[in-house]
Amino acid sequence: MLSGFCVLMFFALFLRLILLGISPEIVENKAHKNSAVIEKPRPDIVDRDGVIIATDIKVASLFANPQKIADVEDTLDQLGAVFSDLNWDQMRKRLNSNARFAWIKREITPAQKQQVHELGLPGLFFTEENKRVYPAGNLASHVLGHVNIDHVGKAGLENFINHFKTPLKPNYRQDSAGKIHQPLVSSLDLKVQYVVHDELSQAIEKFKAVAGMGLVLNIDTGEVISMVSLPDYDPNIPKQALEKKRLNRTTGGTFELGSVFKLLTMGMGIDYGVTTLEGGYDATHKLKAGNKYIGDYHGKKRFLSVPEIFIYSSNIATAKMALDVGTERQQEFLKKINLLDKLETELSGSARPQFPTKKRWKRVSTITISYGHGIAVTPLQGLVASAAMMNGGFFVPPTFLKRTLEEAEFYRQRVIKPETSRDLVYLMRLNALEGSGKQAKVDGYLVGGKTGTADKPINGKYSKDKLIASFLSVFPTDKPKYMMLISLDEPKGLPETHHYKTAGWNAAPTTGKVIKRIAPLLGLAPRFDNQKIDGMNLLEKTHN
Numbered sequence: 195m196l197s198g199f200c201v202l203m204f205f206a207l208f209l210r211l212i213l214l215g216i217s218p219e220i221v222e223n224k225a226h227k228n229s230a231v232i233e234k235p236r237p238d239i240v241d242r243d244g245v246i247i248a249t250d251i252k253v254a255s256l257f258a259n260p261q262k263i264a265d266v267e268d269t270l271d272q273l274g275a276v277f278s279d280l281n282w283d284q285m286r287k288r289l290n291s292n293a294r295f296a297w298i299k300r301e302i303t304p305a306q307k308q309q310v311h312e313l314g315l316p317g318l319f320f321t322e323e324n325k326r327v328y329p330a331g332n333l334a335s336h337v338l339g340h341v342n343i344d345h346v347g348k349a350g351l352e353n354f355i356n357h358f359k360t361p362l363k364p365n366y367r368q369d370s371a372g373k374i375h376q377p378l379v380s381s382l383d384l385k386v387q388y389v390v391h392d393e394l395s396q397a398i399e400k401f402k403a404v405a406g407m408g409l410v411l412n413i414d415t416g417e418v419i420s421m422v423s424l425p426d427y428d429p430n431i432p433k434q435a436l437e438k439k440r441l442n443r444t445t446g447g448t449f450e451l452g453s454v455f456k457l458l459t460m461g462m463g464i465d466y467g468v469t470t471l472e473g474g475y476d477a478t479h480k481l482k483a484g485n486k487y488i489g490d491y492h493g494k495k496r497f498l499s500v501p502e503i504f505i506y507s508s509n510i511a512t513a514k515m516a517l518d519v520g521t522e523r524q525q526e527f528l529k530k531i532n533l534l535d536k537l538e539t540e541l542s543g544s545a546r547p548q549f550p551t552k553k554r555w556k557r558v559s560t561i562t563i564s565y566g567h568g569i570a571v572t573p574l575q576g577l578v579a580s581a582a583m584m585n586g587g588f589f590v591p592p593t594f595l596k597r598t599l600e601e602a603e604f605y606r607q608r609v610i611k612p613e614t615s616r617d618l619v620y621l622m623r624l625n626a627l628e629g630s631g632k633q634a635k636v637d638g639y640l641v642g643g644k645t646g647t648a649d650k651p652i653n654g655k656y657s658k659d660k661l662i663a664s665f666l667s668v669f670p671t672d673k674p675k676y677m678m679l680i681s682l683d684e685p686k687g688l689p690e691t692h693h694y695k696t697a698g699w700n701a702a703p704t705t706g707k708v709i710k711r712i713a714p715l716l717g718l719a720p721r722f723d724n725q726k727i728d729g730m731n732l733l734e735k736t737h738n
Contacts, residue, residue: 236326238377239338239351241384242417242596246329246377248338248352248429253325254307255300260289262317269315273298276309300343301325326352332428334387336442337380337421337541337594340429349435351380351594354540379596381417386410389711390420394680397704398424401685401695407443407573409679410712413581413668415602416590418574419676419716421445445537448545448570449681452697453507454580454646454666455566459516460504460621461583462527465614468518471621474499475511484558488513491696504621505629507645509565516564517557524560525552530609531579531589533571540594547571566646573664577679580666584622584674587615623671633702634667636710638720642674643667643705645697650684660684665701669709670718680705 239248263269266289270282277299288296299306300323307320326341328334339350347353355378390408398406410420423443427434434440441447463469476497480487490508503511516524528534528549536546548570550559562568571579574592582589587610590602622642625631631643646664649656664681668674685700687693713720 236324236341236345236347236352236355239355240377240379241334241382241387242379242419243383244377244379245384247334247380247382247384248326248328250324251327252322253301254304254320255323256298256302256307256310257319257321258289258296258298259294259317259319260291260296261294263289264316266290269317272313272315273310276306276313326429328429330384331430332426333384333391334382334421335426335429335435336423336444337382337418338429339541340432340435342432348432349543350541351378352429353542354594381412381419381594381596382421383419383715385715386712387420387422389715390422390708391424393704393708393711394422394424397680397682397685397700401682401688401700403682403685403700405439405443405683407679407681408708409444409574409577411577411581411592411677413585413674413677414590415597415599416578416581416592416605417597418592418594420712421574421594442541442543443681443683444573445539445541445544446572448548448572449662450567450570450648450651451573451576451664451666452566452646452648452662453509454576454644454664454679455564455569456504456507456512456646457580457583457618457622457644457666458528458531458533459512459564460500461610461614461618462519462524463515464500464617465610466519466523466527469500469515471500471617475503475508475514477503477508477510479510481510481513481561483513483561488561501621501624504644505625507565507630512564513561516560521555521557521560524563525555528563528569531582532591533569533575533579537572537575537578537592539574539592544574545572547575566648573679573681577666577677580679581677582609583615583618584668584677585615586612619668619671619674622668626667630698631665631667631702633698634665634706634709636669636706636713638722639709639713639718640670640672640721641667641706641709642669642671643702645702647696661695663695663697663699663701665697665705667705667709669713670721675718676716678705678708680708 236250238246240246266286269289270285280299310318324345326345328338337350339347339352341347341352347356390410394406394408406424408420408422412419421444425440427440474497477490477493478495480489488509490510494506498506498508498511533547534549537544559568578592587608588606589609590606619642622644623640626634626641626643630645634641634643644666648662650660650662662681662683663685664679667678669676680701682700685695687695691699
């Protein structure tokens with residue numbers, strides 16, 4: 195019996211040797227599995243219409259068993275003809291080690307694989323890995339993020355997938371490990387994304403700006419339909435994301451939005467009952483704030499009605515409205531619309547808002563914050579707060595995932611009265627017809643908007659000649675559904691703008707161009723009736 199067992203063991207050993215002789219990769223693959231990161235399956239990411247914007251493909255990677263390499267220097271010399279970007283000192287150290295596994299090059303092309311195969315070098319082997327690819331290139335890079343060489347998400351929705359442990363939607367099927375097996379459906383509309391990217395790129399070039407950003411939001415559902423921050427990067431080349439200039443400005447940076455903030459102050463003043471559309475404030479003289487005096491840009495130097503305060507963008511009158519509300523209620527209101535807390539979304543890395551501490555929030559802070567100075571928020575945060583002024587008075591947390599109206603109702607919270615919201619929509623439309631937003635006008639569409647021009651802080655001081663120009667818009671104003679924020683960083687004045695570089699001359703016309711192109715894509719048919727608004731005589735009445 196013992197002799198029979200020995201014969202059986204000898205036969206098994208003999209068979210193993212035959213298998214190893216035929217396929218030595220068995221040993222190498224085992225070493226590879228023990229040495230490499232075990233990749234987790236990643237779902238496709240698609241836009242709201244199902245267009246693939248991130249997916250996996252299979253690619254070859256090259257590794258070595260240093261113990262089977264006869265001549266390291268000859269191997270390196272021949273590999274140099276195929277790969278020009280290897281770290282040769284590192285390769286030499288790896289191949290001279292006693293290890294049984296060492297990476298040579300991951301994610302190689304089919305042509306490179308064929309070239310290495312033809313070299314016939316001993317000790318080199320191929321394995322198959324998943325490679326993440328982004329068919330749209332840099333078009334949606336800051337939303338998607340990217341993965342590293344080990345297939346782990348490092349930013350954007352790719353990073354969100356890493357931590358997706360509990361289902362946020364009933365149509366996402368997950369196993370016990372929390373892996374997503376169906377495509378992750380984003381809120382983006384790739385067609386709209388293309389238009390915003392295109393028009394913003396043209397505006398940056400035309401006005402010689404250093405950067406720009408654009409956001410389109412469904413104000414009823416909180417879905418981010420488009421998010422563009424330029425300069426951006428190609429997620430197929432992840433190292434580009436490390437360049438500081440490619441920061442995601444929409445969520446990763448905070449900015450003073452300037453007079454765009456006046457919409458919020460108007461909402462606060464009207465909702466708290468300190469004024470109405472029929473009310474007004476005297477803007478004849480500058481307002482003292484600390485050791486400085488607050489004035490108006492092209493001020494009228496007279497009493498202004500509330501609609502006039504908005505369309506003439508009076509700092510003096512807006513500040514007086516905020517003072518009537520009071521510091522404590524101003525803080526309460528900004529807290530209620532989520533401007534004093536970090537905005538949480540599926541994208542990590544959101545910047546925290548910057549504002550005075552409660553102890554330092556004095557009268558001067560109440561004044562300057564009323565017109566968008568002294569408080570810095572992320573552009574997305576400012577847009578979402580503004581959306582609550584336009585959608586009937588509900589704060590709806592933003593999302594980068596497709597969301598139904600029924601789902602949004604679960605999250606929304608009332609922050610102002612519906613009557614206040616109607617008044618604010620009126621003011622936005624009035625400003626697009628008679629005020630600083632006239633260059634955002636689009637024939638066939640009811641557009642409302644507010645300009646905001648903020649001096650750019652540099653090294654702790656406000657620059658005298660560099661600014662950030664923003665335009666906040668809503669459309670259509672008879673039944674508001676979408677809002678957009680367009681910002682240009684350091685735009686330059688042109689002869690055609692009479693050398694002005696404020697938002698009404700650059701961000702506003704850029705907004706009009708975007709709306710003209712995306713409104714049909716969003717299912718909004720042009721209308722050529724009701725292009726005016728009710729109550730236009732209110733302006734004439736208060737002026738007299």
